[in-house]
Amino acid sequence: MKLSRTVLSAVVLGVSASLGACASGGAAAAGPATGAPAAMTSSPERVAEGQTVFASACAGCHGANAQGGRAPNLADATWVGVASKDDHAGIFRIIKEGVPGRMPAMGGRQLTDDQIHALTFYIQSL
Numbered sequence: 707m708k709l710s711r712t713v714l715s716a717v718v719l720g721v722s723a724s725l726g727a728c729a730s731g732g733a734a735a736a737g738p739a740t741g742a743p744a745a746m747t748s749s750p751e752r753v754a755e756g757q758t759v760f761a762s763a764c765a766g767c768h769g770a771n772a773q774g775g776r777a778p779n780l781a782d783a784t785w786v787g788v789a790s791k792d793d794h795a796g797i798f799r800i801i802k803e804g805v806p807g808r809m810p811a812m813g814g815r816q817l818t819d820d821q822i823h824a825l826t827f828y829i830q831s832l
């Protein structure tokens with residue numbers, strides 16, 4: 707009994723501490739659009755966002771400007787995994803799921819869907 711009281715008060719303390727943190731961080735939490743839906747149309751901002759992610763996650767294989775390296779050129783008109791560069795869903799799927807044995811899947815913990823859409827807009831802009 708004594709033990710569970712201690713545990714209970716620890717939990718109550720924990721909850722009120724996090725509530726306090728929430729209240730004080732309320733204004734800041736409204737700032738970054740973490741829960742906002744992905745912008746599903748291309749724009750210079752989305753392309754720039756994709757280019758930034760590309761530099762860190764993809765350039766090692768596909769080249770700094772997607773011109774190719776260990777992995778295929780993504781800036782030319784030759785596509786192996788999708789019918790054409792207009793196939794947003796197809797490019798999105800390749801990035802998210804990867805190509806078994808050839809390219810690692812980038813979905814899940816690696817990149818968010820929002821980042822993968824931005825990458826797709828970047829590739830389509832090349």
Ligand code: HEC
Pocket residue numbers: 760763764765766767768776777778780784785786787788797800801805808809810812825829
């Ligand atoms: C470990 C190396 C590696 C990394 C990292 C990598 N790729 Fe790839 N990628 C490949 C290879 C290899 C292929 C060719 C697969 C095949 O032969 O079908 C490929 C294919 C592709 C294709 C299809 C090309 C086509 O012609 O249809 C796209 C799109 C693509 N990658 C985008 C990306 C993006 C965007 C990233 C970063 C998020 C990325 N890749 C990271 C190795 C990589």
